[in-house]
Amino acid sequence: MGAVMIAERLEKATPENWMFPPAEGWTVDQVEDLELPFDWELVDGVVVVRGRTVLWHNHVRSRIERRLAECLQEPYDVVAEQCVLIDKYNPPVPDVVVYDKRGIDLFEAKYIPVEKAVLVVEVVSPGSRQDDRVRKPAMYAAAGVKNYWRVERGEDGLPEVHEFWLHSETGQYISAFDRPVHTRKLETDRPFSVVIDLASLVGF
Known part of the structure; x- marks a missing residue:
């Protein structure tokens, strides 16, 4: 009983x-x-x-989502604060995720299957440093997400984007070869062509 x-x-x-x-x-x-x-x-x-986020974090997150939306190419879409289902015990909520929208019902889907995620962005805040720098990238890499951006607050207050690619043989993230840390301007072609004035993310 x-x-x-x-x-x-x-x-x-x-x-x-x-x-x-x-x-x-x-x-x-x-x-x-x-x-x-x-x-x-x-x-x-x-x-x-989850650690409480600060105003800087929230501005940067929402504006990165907006800039990515402006650069989108088919078949991708972008959303903030949406569950990505890695397995039934781990549905993390990235700050921003770019995903392949094919086969996903916008009106019925509760989460994004991890195999559809092509870029995950985490904006580091005081309550998420260990998660964003260690635990989450390891989890996303193990799940096969090909691109990961970690956004840090630089000493001048401007965002700095650490860009990582999934190594096809080791299954771990490695720093982008030509520009591992983007300052002032982010310019990359993964997962599609993106150019972002980083100062604009905080209104400069």
Whole structure:
């Protein structure tokens, strides 16, 4: 009787039980309706509080999304703050993701399958340094996402974009050969031609 009640209680994560996941962890289906008074992500089946972002971070994120939208080529689209499903225990929410929109129903899709993601962008903030520099790029690389940008705040306050490509043999990210760190201007042809005045991301 008690075991049955526990199993029923753990069918879905709720505001009362989210901190007590099942032995194998919560799945994306179990947490999809979870509402908590803070931002959170599911990491290896555990609900993890996301660090609070600052105004600089949010301006840079929204303007990178806008600039990428201006440069888009078929069959790609771009969105911010959207789940990318790596597996049922790991649906991270990148700051910005460019994806192949073919086969994705805009009106029905709950998340972007990781195999559709071609570029993931993470803007580093005080609460996400370890995640954006270590954990998330390793996870995205292991899942086969070909391009990763890590956006840092430079000493002058302007964004600096660290561009990484997925090495086809090692399955790990390597720095872009010609310009591993973009300052003042980002110019790349991966996953398509993009030119961004980085100072414009903070209104300069």
